Amino acid sequence: MRHTLAVMVENNPGVLARVAGLFSRRGYNIDSLAVGRTENPEVSRMTIVVEGDQRVLEQVTKQLHKLVDVIKISDVTTERYVDRELVMIKVSATPSQRGEIMQIADIFRARIVDLGAKSITLECTGNDGKINAFEESLRSYGIKELVRTGKIAMLRGIRYTGVQAQESE
Amino acid sequence: MEITAAEALVKCLEKEQVEVIFGYPGGAILPVYDAFFHSTIKHVLVRHEQGAVHAADGYARATGRVGVCVATSGPGATNLVTGIANAYMDSVPLVVFTGQVPTSQVGTDSFQEVDITGITMPITKHNYLVKDASQLPRIIKSAFHIASTGRPGPVLIDLPKDVAQTMIKFQYPRTVQLRGYKPNYKGHPNKIVEAARLITRAQRPVIYAGGGILNGGASEELLALAEAINAPVTNTFMGLSSFPGDHPLFLGMLGLHGTRAANLAVTNCDLLIALGARFDDRVTGKLAEFAPQAGVVHVDIDPAEIGKNVQVHVPIVGDVKLVLKELLARVEKRNDTSWLDQIQAWKEQYPLHYDPEGKLKPQYVIEKLNEITGGNAMVATDVGQHQMWVAQYYRFKRPGSLISSGGLGTMGFGLPAAMGAQVGMPEQQVVLVVGDGGFQMTMQELATVVEQELPLKMIIMNNHTLGMVRQLQQLYCDSRYMAVNFKFLPDFEVLAKAYGIKGYTLRTNEEVDKLLPEALAQPGAVLINCIVDADENVNPTVMAGKSISEAIDC
Ligand SMILES: Cc1ncc(C[n+]2csc(CCOP(=O)(O)OP(=O)(O)O)c2C)c(N)n1
Numbered sequence: 001m002r003h004t005l006a007v008m009v010e011n012n013p014g015v016l017a018r019v020a021g022l023f024s025r026r027g028y029n030i031d032s033l034a035v036g037r038t039e040n041p042e043v044s045r046m047t048i049v050v051e052g053d054q055r056v057l058e059q060v061t062k063q064l065h066k067l068v069d070v071i072k073i074s075d076v077t078t079e080r081y082v083d084r085e086l087v088m089i090k091v092s093a094t095p096s097q098r099g100e101i102m103q104i105a106d107i108f109r110a111r112i113v114d115l116g117a118k119s120i121t122l123e124c125t126g127n128d129g130k131i132n133a134f135e136e137s138l139r140s141y142g143i144k145e146l147v148r149t150g151k152i153a154m155l156r157g158i159r160y161t162g163v164q165a166q167e168s169e
Numbered sequence: 170m171e172i173t174a175a176e177a178l179v180k181c182l183e184k185e186q187v188e189v190i191f192g193y194p195g196g197a198i199l200p201v202y203d204a205f206f207h208s209t210i211k212h213v214l215v216r217h218e219q220g221a222v223h224a225a226d227g228y229a230r231a232t233g234r235v236g237v238c239v240a241t242s243g244p245g246a247t248n249l250v251t252g253i254a255n256a257y258m259d260s261v262p263l264v265v266f267t268g269q270v271p272t273s274q275v276g277t278d279s280f281q282e283v284d285i286t287g288i289t290m291p292i293t294k295h296n297y298l299v300k301d302a303s304q305l306p307r308i309i310k311s312a313f314h315i316a317s318t319g320r321p322g323p324v325l326i327d328l329p330k331d332v333a334q335t336m337i338k339f340q341y342p343r344t345v346q347l348r349g350y351k352p353n354y355k356g357h358p359n360k361i362v363e364a365a366r367l368i369t370r371a372q373r374p375v376i377y378a379g380g381g382i383l384n385g386g387a388s389e390e391l392l393a394l395a396e397a398i399n400a401p402v403t404n405t406f407m408g409l410s411s412f413p414g415d416h417p418l419f420l421g422m423l424g425l426h427g428t429r430a431a432n433l434a435v436t437n438c439d440l441l442i443a444l445g446a447r448f449d450d451r452v453t454g455k456l457a458e459f460a461p462q463a464g465v466v467h468v469d470i471d472p473a474e475i476g477k478n479v480q481v482h483v484p485i486v487g488d489v490k491l492v493l494k495e496l497l498a499r500v501e502k503r504n505d506t507s508w509l510d511q512i513q514a515w516k517e518q519y520p521l522h523y524d525p526e527g528k529l530k531p532q533y534v535i536e537k538l539n540e541i542t543g544g545n546a547m548v549a550t551d552v553g554q555h556q557m558w559v560a561q562y563y564r565f566k567r568p569g570s571l572i573s574s575g576g577l578g579t580m581g582f583g584l585p586a587a588m589g590a591q592v593g594m595p596e597q598q599v600v601l602v603v604g605d606g607g608f609q610m611t612m613q614e615l616a617t618v619v620e621q622e623l624p625l626k627m628i629i630m631n632n633h634t635l636g637m638v639r640q641l642q643q644l645y646c647d648s649r650y651m652a653v654n655f656k657f658l659p660d661f662e663v664l665a666k667a668y669g670i671k672g673y674t675l676r677t678n679e680e681v682d683k684l685l686p687e688a689l690a691q692p693g694a695v696l697i698n699c700i701v702d703a704d705e706n707v708n709p710t711v712m713a714g715k716s717i718s719e720a721i722d723c
Contacts, residue, residue: 010349013298018290025291055476062473068295068315071349163348 002031003057004083004153006161007046007064008072011037015069019046022067028052028060032085032150043071043163047152074161076153083153086125088113089135092142093120101141108134119144127151174302175200175333178266179208181309184341187237189213189228189592191221195241197281198268200333213592213621216613218245220585222252223611226261227586230572231547232593233386235317236261241268243281246327247288251579253323254292258576259407260384262321264312265293271331272300286327294322302335307342314345319352320471321384352470356487356495364442364466364483365499371440371464373508374400377423377452380407380575381445381469381489388412388568390493391444398503401512403431405446406560407575414544414564420512421521424452426557426707429519429720434512435460436718443467445489448478449576458716468492521561521708528702529677531555531630534685535562538600538628541686546598547572547590551583551607554636557707559602581610584627588614591623598626600689605631605658615668618694626689627696629661632703640706644723645713654703665696674698 009015016035023030031049038045050060057075064070076083093101101120105112110124124134128151135146155161172180178201182190189211194202205212215221218240225236236256240249246267256263269275270282275298286298295315297308305328312324368374382391388411395402395418402412403420412419421428423435435441441463446452453459456478467474467481468489475484485492523532535558538546544566550556550573565571572590574582587601608629618625630636635653642650665672673688675681675697688697709720 013300014286014290017287021290059473059477066294066471066473068347068350 001051001053003050003052003075003077004081004151005048005050005061006074006076006153007048007070008038008161008163009044009046010069010071011042011044012069015044018067018069019048019064022063023060026059026063028056032148034150034152038162040163047150049151071163072161076155076161079159080156081153082156083127083151084125085128085131085151086123086149087131087134088121088123088147089138089143090119090121090145091138092118092144094118097141101138104137108137110134171336172339173200173204173333174299174305174328174335174337175204177305177337177339178309178328178333179204179210180339181306181341182210182237183208185235185309185313187235190237190239191215191224191228191589192239193218193221193241193245195245195268195281197242197270197330198239198245198266198328200330201239201266201268201328213617215585215617217611218248219252219581220588220611220614220617222249222263222265223255223582223585224589224592224614225263225265226252226256226582227549227572227589228593229256229261229263230569230586231590231597233569234593235313236263236589237266238263239266241281242270242285243283246283246285250288250292251577253289253325255574255577255579255582256323257292257294259574260321260380261323262316263323264309264316265323265325267325267327268333269298269327269329272329273331275329286325289325292323293325296325296327298327299329299332302332303337305332305337306340310342311345311347315347315350319350353472353486354470354488354491356468356485356492358495360483360485361492361495362499364485365496367440367464367466367483368398368442368496369501369503372505373438374398374440374442375434375438376400376402376442376444377405377435377446378402378408378411378444379405379446382408382411383569385445385470385489386568387445387490387493390490390497392416393497394493394500397497398500399506399509400442400503401434401509403427403435405449405452406573408446409560410565410571411568413566415566420516422560424454424717425711426561426709427717427720428521428561429709430512430515432717432720433515435463436716438463441465443469444493445469447474453478454711454717455715458718523705525678529675529681529699530705531558531632531699531701532562532705533678534628534630534681534699534701535559535602537681537685538602539563541689542598542600546570546600547594549573549583549587549590549599549601551603552578552580552637553604553607554632554640554705554707555602555604555630558630580604580607583607584611585614587625587627588618588621588623591625592621598689601625601627603627603629604636605629605633605655605661606635612664615664615670619668619670623694624692625694626691627694629696629698630701631658631661631698632701632705633658634703636703637707639703640723643706644710661696661698670694670696672696672698674700676700
């Protein structure tokens with residue numbers, strides 16, 4: 001099963017290497033990893049999608065906790081959450097194909113971010129399923145380039161996984 | 170008043186009451202050594218950085234304090250790597266300082282630059298590259314805290330030369346602020362109640378005690394629990410000396426070269442009480458057949474160890490001493506002796522054995538050593554057959570009196586670690602038992618032993634071969650002995666003379682009987698070269714992939 005972990009870390013140099021190194025040396029597979037700062041400039045948030053059964057997940061979590069720079073870990077998959085990912089796709093497009101592609105973009109609520117003589121670049125956000133479907137529907141035009149940010153996720157409702165939450169516990 | 174960060178470093182060490190530093194100087198660490206010049210902290214100049222880190226490790230194991238070592242950048246730092254990994258595997262508290270090239274040159278492959286924080290990331294509990302000199306006191310305070318609390322381990326601080334020379338206002342923080350680091354000490358009360366219930370109900374309990382007992386200073390509580398519930402105790406290699414070696418409830422070591430009684434007890438027990446142990450593969454053998462009938466209570470300070478290798482019925486994360494105290498208040502005395510009778514029968518049926526006749530046997534030397542020292546010496550070992558014979562035949566009486574590389578199995582550890590232990594415990598009798606192979610890996614430290622006037626007693630189990638590997642080749646490679654027999658060895662007695670220390674060469678039981686007591690009674694350092702039978706194997710042994718209940722003699 002796939003789990004989405006929200007990992008709050010100290011915004012220290014090397015913290016990404018520590019986390020990534022841990023995954024590779026213990027043989028855990030990362031599906032995706034997205035990092036950025038949070039409302040607190042000292043804290044970064046990593047959203048890590050990891051594949052594995054309950055045992056693997058337990059070990060991943062425990063080993064992550066051993067890193068001094070890791071402040072808090074939440075498995076958002078165990079609760080109600082929203083997740084999003086952004087993709088940019090560049091497809092070949094002759095001027096005559098633009099109309100069709102723009103229609104597809106409309107359906108997925110994607111946006112055109114660049115237009116060239118022979119290509120068109122689109123941006124789309126959504127969950128896994130939507131992004132995959134979007135990619136599929138563009139495939140026949142010839143995808144020249146594709147980049148995904150990796151998933152980010154947040155709990156629904158008033159519940160949050162921020163660091164303040166930990167300190168009040 | 171402002172001082173340099175290097176001077177602040179020394180002040181921090183003084184605040185941490187560091188009494189000795191093991192180190193080796195160089196260019197990038199020059200400012201720090203200049204600051205040492207004005208300090209009263211003792212600096213032990215080793216002959217190789219590996220010696221410094223192993224000595225700090227031995228010092229830490231012997232004294233229970235944080236070991237400190239220092240090296241310069243580049244090759245100085247990389248020479249520490251094995252020792253850092255060794256301390257990490259055995260959960261030994263170290264603070265390691267390395268010099269680094271000036272910040273402006275970091276990342277440019279400049280002279281003697283290596284990314285030591287990158288290299289040691291997987292083998293340190295935490296590490297720091299200091300970029301802002303004003304942060305150094307806070308970092309050092311955190312490093313000592315992290316190294317010595319929770320599950321102990323090494324912490325490395327990499328200090329660029331220009332940072333060390335930067336002037337800062339010195340203030341040593343009183344507290345540490347690490348929101349991501351909060352070890353849990355108190356076991357969960359419900360789990361403790363559950364464990365007590367399982368223990369009271371058990372018919373055939375076995376206590377399996379590891380190095381955590383020693384790190385947690387819980388030997389007294391271990392003894393109290395064993396006697397309260399009348400349960401036999403087996404030690405992991407790392408746990409040896411945490412339970413009296415001559416106690417009737419003691420089974421000896423378990424696992425690969427464990428006693429048959431210990432391995433049979435674990436295989437047949439209905440409750441395994443794992444205390445500060447980690448179900449290492451050298452202990453469990455074939456996992457599926459390890460303690461197959463047993464419920465498992467597992468107490469450990471490191472949550473990641475619980476459930477890592479085996480399924481646990483009652484997990485208790487906490488300090489083993491505190492948890493044992495809580496448990497002791499709740500368990501009932503067990504009086505049923507049928508299980509102990511069975512254990513006794515196994516002990517009598519399968520004692521450790523060897524034939525003392527003929528050539529001098531290493532086991533005989535260890536037995537004599539045990540007799541002469543009454544099990545009270547601090548014994549350091551290297552890695553190999555001799556290490557296992559110490560584990561089997563020395564009956565440790567004092568907690569923490571075995572200094573040996575368990576998790577990493579680092580040849581070359583013995584001499585420098587023994588040296589560090591002796592520095593930390595100058596009044597204590599420290600005896601090193603080392604193979605002729607491992608001794609040659611770090612024997613340069615003989616010079617340090619002499620320079621520091623350490624009364625270390627060094628016994629070389631000289632079988633002219635890399636005994637443990639030879640044994641493996643006999644078992645697994647049809648006795649095709651490849652690259653294990655030494656065609657040349659120095660005369661170790663003469664070597665001792667070169668260093669100005671007393672040397673002995675012992676070849677027979679009689680010589681051991683007569684001269685070992687004399688050698689051990691010498692006031693200064695002594696090298697005792699025992700020429701022993703190369704054909705002797707460590708028995709029993711468990712073949713790869715087999716259950717520990719299927720040990721063989723080879
Ligand atoms: C640094 C290192 N290299 C290699 C090994 C593999 N190894 C384990 S035991 C051993 C032989 C040790 O021989 P010796 O020191 O003579 O001790 P003995 O086994 O004969 O008692 C070797 C080579 C090791 N443990 N450590």
